[in-house]
Amino acid sequence: MVEVLYRLLEFREEHPVATLTLANAGSGNRIDAVLAAELREACRAVMDDEDIHLLILTGSGEVFSVGRETKQEDSAPGLDWMVQLQVASTLAALPIPILVAVNGDALDHGLELALAGDLRVAASNARLGLTDLSRGVLPWDGGTQRLPRLVGQAWARDMILTSRVIDAHQALALGLVNRVVEADRLMAEVRQLADTILMGGPIAARYAKEALRKGMDLSLGQGLGLEADLNVILQSTADRAEGIQSFLQKRQPKFTGR
Amino acid sequence: MSQFDTLLFDKDGALGHISLNRPRVLNAxxxxxxxxxxxxxxxxxxxxxxxxxLISGQGRAFCAGADLSEFGTAPSQVVARRVRWDRDVWGQLLGLRVPVVVAIHGYCIGSGLEIALLGDLRIAAQGTTFAMPEVQLGMVPAAGGSQTLPRNANPSEALELLLTGRRFDAEEALRLRLVTRVVPDEDLLEVAHKAAHDMASLDRDVVAAAKSAMSRGPELTLEDALQMETRLAVQSLQDQPP
Incomplete structure (x- = not known):
């Protein structure tokens, strides 16, 4: 196990899983410039390590991440300041499955970060919302784009235009989170979900994510072409042969990621 | 009725009916x-x-997935890739001008669910078991599932089904929007047959235009899609007998 120490982020590697824990506790795990830089750096490290097959993202303490960094009085508002704080797209670009353990409130920038993951499991006491408009600000780390793609235009407009904060069970009904469990069972549930995913083929999991994510930006015809090409690439892997063999021999497959 | 080795093909007036027919292997x-x-x-x-x-399955299942005993028998990657498009059966199914009703029962696994998702109206029997097990077997879907699942269920829910391969029942398929109707097992064929029969009584060109509008629309800007809809609607009015 390797632990990399950042100031506001805990980064733990236990191959094939990496866990990122937001640890800006004094401020509700708010994503400030330091935490954003550390998150981007950690994502690069995960990207470079082919033996990491799955990422878990969570927050320390009672909340996942709340609020948004506000402009300093002395700094002129601008793109540079914003880009410094943006982190969702770096996370979303990772090719491996990302499980977000929403351990408590995920509001504003915190929810935008959670939206950049793949599957979300929420503690039952968590609240979720994008309340930026109530303070005269537009969400700017992907919220206006990722939320409607996930829950549909109707709910995205309701949540963003009214700054409505919903509870975990409502979030489950909308498809904003995949599962809801009691807070004390959250990490056990997420690890179990991770273990299930890790039983599958690691290359296949990456390609399934790629086909799905890229495919949503393509026409259906182009998406089908992408899926077919990824299938042909997979044909050259030992894992696919092992998967077929194990099925025919009625045993558990042993995947090597090759 | 035309006979094929692996399916029954029947025409009853305006209604075509394909029933997958390898019941001993759950229509693999x-x-x-x-x-x-x-x-x-x-x-x-x-x-x-x-x-x-109407598409359905003979025996205990709609379709339990691809027959893995044949996998790996393709001569080479080059040939496999060419054959995918030489016999583009999924493109044929998507490109049908007529509406397609899929009656799902028993097991609807992997390719079975992918075939169903290429249809227009999916009706499931209450006792149906669904799953997308490909990734758990080191593969990815090959009949469009990675594209059609997230266009029906939400993308995150779709990815969860793909990554975990977990089984789910007809009620969950309904909640996830993978099917739109769930009926008692014994009523399935009657309900599906009636739905298909009702659609068969509609104007053929108007139905084709509606399918086309809904398939192509999401790939256009809203403005372009609305213009397409207007063109298709004008065409359908002009085609009507006076």
């Missing part, structure tokens, strides 16, 4: 079924009398 999809399916779909597309298609 194999190369022969692909070829038979392709021929039957071509017959549907070419027959001006057919105005709706």
């Amino acid at each position: 999809y194999n190369v022969q079924m692909r070829d038979d399916f392709s021929e039957a779909l071509a017959a549907v597309q070419d027959d001006p009398d057919v105005r709706a298609l």
